[in-house]
Amino acid sequence: MLTMSQINDIKDLSRMGYNISKISSITGKDRKTINKYLEQDDFSPKPPVAKNRSSIVAPYLDIITEWLEEDQKHWSKQHHTAKRIHERLTDEYGFTGSYDSVQKFVQKIRKDIQTKGTQELIWEPGCAQVDFGEADFNEDTVCVRRKYLTVSFPYSNDGYSQVFRGETAECVCQGLMDIFNYIGGVPKLLVFDNATGVGRRVMDKIHEAELFSRFRAHYGFQIRFCNPYAGYEKGNVENKVGTTRRNLFVPVPTYHDIEEYNRTLLDQHEKKAAEIHYKKGTVISELFEEDRKRFLNIPPKQFNVCRYENYKADGYGKICLDGKHFYSTKPENHNKKVMIGIRAHYIDILEPNGDLLVRHIRQYGDTRTDISDYSTSLEMLSKNIGAWDNSGFRKDAPELIREYIDNQSRAGRKSCVRMLSDLTKQYGYQAALEALSLAISCNSVNKSNTAILAARIMGYGLDTPPEPGPSLAIYDKVFLPTKDNRKEVIAS
Secondary structure: OOOHHHHHHHHHHHHOOOOHHHHHHHHOOOHHHHHHHHHOOOOOOOOOOOOOOOOOOHHHHHHHHHHHHHHOOOOHHHOOOHHHHHHHHHHHHOOOOOHHHHHHHHHHHHHHHHOOOOOOOOOOOOEEEEEEEEEEEEEOOEEEEEEEEEEEEOOOOEEEEEEEOOOOHHHHHHHHHHHHHHHOOEOOEEEEOOOOOOEEEEOOEEEEOHHHHHHHHHHOOEEEEOOOOOHHHHHHHHHHHHHHHHHHOOOOOEEOOHHHHHHHHHHOHHHHHOOEOOOOOOEHHHHHHHHHHOOEOOOOOOOOOOEEEEEEOOOOOEEEEOOOEEEEOOHHHOOOEEEEEEOOOEEEEEOOOOOEEEEEEOOOOOOOEEEOOHHHHHHHHHHOHHHHHHOHHHHHOOHHHHHHHHOOOHHHHHHHHHHHHHHHHHHOHHHHHHHHHHHHHOOOOOHHHHHHHHHHHHOOOOOOOOOOOOOOHHHHHHHOOOHHHHHHHHHO
16 A cells, blocks of 8 residues: 555656656556556545454354353353353364464454443433442441442432341332332332342343332332343432442441431431532422422322231241241240241231231341340240249349349249239330339339339339329318318308
């Protein structure tokens, strides 16, 4: 190929009247080459196009592309390597080329597959995106890693978060319901990343969890799931997840009650809402009012975020959830089916008639846990008082009560535990323990006195003074008369 300077020299010689033979003699270039450039009528610049070299792997382009595209649906650690592709081509298709030829070819195809343009999406008011993040929190004095559900509104860039111990359908529904109640409406569309927490994806089909399906029917919103590896479809909430972690969770927050903390967390959006939208130049809270106008109304009846299932208790009357978390019911339930209510924060153990027997804090994670509430074992213990010394209740009881019952006779122990069992059924476990502790302190332990104390604890409280009643002075004058009082009553 000649340079433009050489081409211009040829054209200049032609304009001077030299023929092709003379130009060839002067320039030393081939006659055909000279003729080609003299006949060329367009020298405009053209974009360079890379020419694909023929490769021994080229006939297998469609096969390799199919394998690599299928990889995008699976965990990154289970994707094809160039070595594995070379092995499959050799074993399954009789490929005879080298590994190096496959490696270079795969690099180019993989780059073509993974290089995708990102288009800007336009969001209407009233739509929301949902995703989970994770951050560290201090639960009292223990640092733990927790999940937090974030609902972001891409039109206004406002957002809200709620913290949970797990990432289940119960957590998603509870978090969404609490946020709906706080903002006073229901977004018309929720966009989720895959089916995290609300179901499972099988190939290209989403199977919703039944609880989430019921929740969606109750509130009437529509849903959409992002395509795999298409994070740009919900980029607003992903940014919001990171912003929340950097701003609301630094330094590491400390809380005692996760539900109480979540209520305070909803108010913390106000600082961000007072800022100017990064692109629209309007205060975020004002834009959110446009979101609010498109919300659906909250239904008159609140949804019960609970999944009810039957579990068979073991020989100790405990049920096992998720294969590793054990919760006590009551000893009488050993080897029987027990109805439980599975919530975001709690596991409810129910009586056969549906009444609540005991509520446990729900456990998450891969570590085995064993949660017991010995209030449910009091009735069985009262019937088998010989087990007192090794009972879980004795170990768990306040020191004052433990020492008092230790010093009783067998009959006294039985009577005391029976009284606690009856009071627990009527007034609750904590009220029963507090009432018995006060009765012991006052050296007045009997069922009547302890029951009155428990009733006061559950009613007005021990420190609340009695309400003033009507004056009884007139009755005192009649039924407890002095000489002066009798005269006054007779005169009246």
